[in-house]
Amino acid sequence: xxxxxxDAGHAHSEEHFREKHLMLDPLPRGVMNDMVMESMxxxxxxxFWTVVIVLSAIVAYGLVYTWAKMIAEGxxxxxxxxxxxxxxxxxxxxxxxGISHAGTFISAILRVFKAEFRRPFTRAAELMTTFGxxxxxxSVFMHMGRVWLSYxxxxxxxxxxxxxxxxxxxxxxxxxxxxxxxxxxxYLFLPLxxxxxxxxxxSTGWRKSLYKVLALGFRGTEGEWxxxxxxxxxxxxxxxxxxxxxxTIVSWDFAAATRPGxxxxxxxxxxxxxxxxxxxxxxxxxxxxxxxxxxHMDYFIRGEHFDAIGKLMLIISMxxxxxFFNDYMVQWYGGDKWTHQLLHFHEAGPLGWMWFGMLFCNIxxxxxxxxxxxxxATPWLVSTVGLIINVGMWFERYIIVPISLTINRMPxxxxxxxxxxxxxxxxxxxxxxxxxYVLASKVIPLIPVWEVQEGQMAHxxxxxxxxxxxxxxxxx
Amino acid sequence: MIRPExxxxxxxxTGKWGMVINQDICTGCQACVAACxxxxxxxxxxxxxxxxxxxxxxxxxERFWEGxxxxxxxxxxxxxxxxxxxxxPCEPVCPAFATVHSTAESLxxxxxxxxxxxxxxxxxxxxxxxxxxxxxxxxxxxLPNQFNPDVTVRRRGVMEKCTFCIQRIHKAxxxxxxxGREVADGEFTTACAQACxxxxxxxGRVDNPQSLVSQLAHKGHGVKHLEELGTxxxxxxxxxG
Numbered sequence: 001x002x003x004x005x006x007d008a009g010h011a012h013s014e015e016h017f018r019e020k021h022l023m024l025d026p027l028p029r030g031v032m033n034d035m036v037m038e039s040m041x042x043x044x045x046x047x048f049w050t051v052v053i054v055l056s057a058i059v060a061y062g063l064v065y066t067w068a069k070m071i072a073e074g075x076x077x078x079x080x081x082x083x084x085x086x087x088x089x090x091x092x093x094x095x096x097x098g099i100s101h102a103g104t105f106i107s108a109i110l111r112v113f114k115a116e117f118r119r120p121f122t123r124a125a126e127l128m129t130t131f132g133x134x135x136x137x138x139s140v141f142m143h144m145g146r147v148w149l150s151y152x153x154x155x156x157x158x159x160x161x162x163x164x165x166x167x168x169x170x171x172x173x174x175x176x177x178x179x180x181x182x183x184x185x186x187y188l189f190l191p192l193x194x195x196x197x198x199x200x201x202x203s204t205g206w207r208k209s210l211y212k213v214l215a216l217g218f219r220g221t222e223g224e225w226x227x228x229x230x231x232x233x234x235x236x237x238x239x240x241x242x243x244x245x246x247x248t249i250v251s252w253d254f255a256a257a258t259r260p261g262x263x264x265x266x267x268x269x270x271x272x273x274x275x276x277x278x279x280x281x282x283x284x285x286x287x288x289x290x291x292x293x294x295x296h297m298d299y300f301i302r303g304e305h306f307d308a309i310g311k312l313m314l315i316i317s318m319x320x321x322x323x324f325f326n327d328y329m330v331q332w333y334g335g336d337k338w339t340h341q342l343l344h345f346h347e348a349g350p351l352g353w354m355w356f357g358m359l360f361c362n363i364x365x366x367x368x369x370x371x372x373x374x375x376x377a378t379p380w381l382v383s384t385v386g387l388i389i390n391v392g393m394w395f396e397r398y399i400i401v402p403i404s405l406t407i408n409r410m411p412x413x414x415x416x417x418x419x420x421x422x423x424x425x426x427x428x429x430x431x432x433x434x435x436x437y438v439l440a441s442k443v444i445p446l447i448p449v450w451e452v453q454e455g456q457m458a459h460x461x462x463x464x465x466x467x468x469x470x471x472x473x474x475x476x
Numbered sequence: 477m478i479r480p481e482x483x484x485x486x487x488x489x490t491g492k493w494g495m496v497i498n499q500d501i502c503t504g505c506q507a508c509v510a511a512c513x514x515x516x517x518x519x520x521x522x523x524x525x526x527x528x529x530x531x532x533x534x535x536x537x538e539r540f541w542e543g544x545x546x547x548x549x550x551x552x553x554x555x556x557x558x559x560x561x562x563x564x565p566c567e568p569v570c571p572a573f574a575t576v577h578s579t580a581e582s583l584x585x586x587x588x589x590x591x592x593x594x595x596x597x598x599x600x601x602x603x604x605x606x607x608x609x610x611x612x613x614x615x616x617x618x619l620p621n622q623f624n625p626d627v628t629v630r631r632r633g634v635m636e637k638c639t640f641c642i643q644r645i646h647k648a649x650x651x652x653x654x655x656g657r658e659v660a661d662g663e664f665t666t667a668c669a670q671a672c673x674x675x676x677x678x679x680g681r682v683d684n685p686q687s688l689v690s691q692l693a694h695k696g697h698g699v700k701h702l703e704e705l706g707t708x709x710x711x712x713x714x715x716x717g
Contacts, residue, residue, distance in 0.1 A: 074632035076611035081529035085595040145593015145633025
C-alpha cells in the first residue's frame with residue numbers, strides 16, 4: 001500500500017485532514033461555544049450600522065413608501081398592463097420561493113441522507129428559507145389590486161358562508177406557501193433550541209431573557225435530546241414533500257392556465273429544479289458573505305463546504321438544462337402556432353438578450369467553472385457563480401411571466417411591458433431580505449454548534465501503518 | 477359505449493343569450509364602443525394609459541391588415557367582447573369566487589365587490605377582453621351626470637368585463653314577468669347592438685331556434701373564435717359571406 005506519490009506530497013497526513021475538514025479539526029466545546037457567542041454578541045462595528053441604515057432607508061422608500069403609494073393610487077404606478085397583467089411582482093414571488101428552497105434542501109435532504117458537510121451551514125440556509133418566504137409573501141400581496149381585502153383568500157368562517165375557491169391554483173398556492181412558511185419556521189426553530197440554550201447559559205441582560213424564552217427550558221438531558229431528535233427527524237422527512245409540493249403548486253399557477261408557453265406538463269419538476277438552482281446559488285453567496293464578515297466563521301465554513309455545494313450546483317445546473325431542453329423541445333414539437341410565435345419572440349424579440357443571458361448564466365457559467373475542484377473550493381469564485389446563476393434564474397422567471405404574457409392568441413393586444421413601481425418594490429424586498437439576515441445574525445447563532453460538535457465526535461482519524469484514515473461512527 | 481348522437485348538450489353548452497356579429501357589414505365606426513361605455517359606466521383612462529394597453533373598453537374593434545406598406549389590404553373589422561363562454565377559463569382560476577357562472581342566465585358574471593384584483597382571470601382569458609381598473613380614474617364634470625344608475629361604478633383594483641348588458645336583461649325579464657309572459661325576441665337588445673348603425677350585431681336567445689340570432693348563427697358559415705380551446709363561446713362571427 002505504500003503509495004510513494006502520496007507519501008511524497010503528504011496528501012494523507014493528519015495535518016492535511018485537519019486543515020481541510022471541519023469535522024476532523026475539533027476544538028474544545030467551550031472554545032467553540034465562545035467563538036459562536038462572540039461572532040453574535042461582538043460590538044457592532046460602524047460597517048454594520050452603515051449597512052443597517054442604508055438597508056433600512058431602501059426598505060422605507062422601496063417597500064413602505066412605494067407600496068403605500070400604490071395602495072392609495074392603484075396599480076397604475078406599476079408597469080403592468082394588458083396583456084402583461086402579471087409583471088415583476090410574480091417574477092419576484094417565484095424568485096423568492098425559489099431562494100427559499102435551498103434552505104430545506106440543504107437542511108432536510110442533506111440531513112436525511114446524512115451528508116456530513118451540511119453540519120455548519122444548515123442554520124444559515126434555513127434562515128434563508130424563512131426570510132425568502134417573507135419576501136415572496138410581500139411580492140404576491142403587493143401585486144393584488146385590493147390588498148386590503150386579501151383576507152378573503154383565507155378560509156375563515158363568515159356569515160355569508162363564502163369560502164375561497166378551491167378550484168383556483170392561487171388558493172392552492174396560498175395554502176402551500178402558508179404551510180411551507182409555518183413548517184419551515186418550525187423546522188428552523190427545532191435545531192435552534194440547543195443553541196439558544198447554550199447562548200442562554202452564556203449571556204446576560206435582554207439576551208438572557210430572550211434566549212430563556214426561546215430555549216423552552218432546554219437543559220440537555222438525555223430525554224430532551226431524544227425528544228428533540230425525534231421531532232427533528234419527523235420534520236426533516238415531512239418537510240421534503242412540502243418543499244416539492246410548494247414549487248410544483250407555484251408552477252401550476254402557470255401550467256394550469258390556457259396560455260401558450262405556460263400550459264406545459266413539465267413545469268412542476270422544471271420549477272423545482274429551477275428553485276434549487278437559484279437557491280443553492282443564493283446559499284453560497286450568503287455563506288461567502290458570512291464567512292468574510294463575521295468573526296471566527298472561517299473556522300466553521302471552509303473550502304470543503306464551497307466545494308461540496310459547488311458539486312451540487314453543477315449537478316442541479318445539468319438537471320435544469322435537461323428540463324429546460326425538455327420543456328422547449330416538447331413545446332416546439334407541439335406545433336401550435338401561438339407557441340411557435342412565443343418561442344420565436346423569446347429568442348428574437350426585443351428581449352432576446354435575456355433569453356440568451358439566461359442560458360449563459362444558468363448553464364455556461366456553472367459548467368465552465370464548477371468542474372474544477374480547486375476553483376470549487378474558492379469561496380469568492382463559487383459565490384460569484386451563485387450570483388450569476390441567480391441573475392440567470394431571475395431572467396428565466398421574467399421570460400416566463402411578462403415576456404410570455406406579451407404574446408397571446410389575440411394579436412391585437414400584443415404590447416410590451418415596461419416595469420414602473422415594480423423596481424423600487426423589488427429592490428425593497430431584496431433589501432428587507434438582507435436586512436432581516438443582518439439583524440438575525442446578531443441574535444440567532446448562525447452556526448448550529450451542537451451539530452458541528454456532534455459531527456466532530458463521530459469523526460476520528462485512525463492510523464493504519466503510515467496511512468491516516470478517516471473513520472465515521474453512526475450516532476443514532 | 478356512448479354513441480355521438482347520445483351525447484346530450486348541457487345547459488352551458490347550448491347557452492342562453494348569444495350574439496351574432498357580421499364582420500362584412502361592420503364599418504369599424506366605434507359606435508358600439510361608445511354606447512357600451514355610456515351604458516356600463518366604463519371609464520375613460522386618458523391618452524397615455526390607453527396607449528400603454530390600459531384602455532377599459534368592454535368591446536373593442538380590432539383592425540388588422542395584410543401585406544407590407546404601401547400594398548396594404550385591410551381585413552374585416554373584428555369587434556371583440558366577452559364571448560360569455562359556456563366553459564370559461566376565467567372562472568375556475570379566481571381564488572375569491574369573484575368570477576362566477578350564472579346558471580340562470582348562462583353568463584359569466586364579474587362580482588366587483590368580491591374582486592381582490594389578482595388578475596388571474598384576465599391572464600387566463602384567451603380573448604383578452606377583461607379590463608382592470610389600474611387607477612381611480614378622474615371623471616371631470618359633467619361626466620358624472622351621465623352615469624347609468626343601473627350599473628355599479630367600479631373603483632381601482634377591480635376587474636371588469638362585458639356583461640351582455642345584464643341590467644337590460646333583468647329589466648326586460650322583470651317587465652315580462654309582471655305582464656305574465658315570456659321575453660319576446662327583439663324586445664330589448666344590448667347597448668352595442670342598439671347603437672350599431674349597420675346592424676352588424678344581433679343579440680338574443682340562442683337556445684330558442686326561432687329567434688333571429690339562432691337563425692343567423694345556424695346559417696352555416698359562422699365561426700366561433702378559439703373554439704378549439706373548448707371554451708364554448710356564445711358569440712358567432714360571420715366573415716366573407
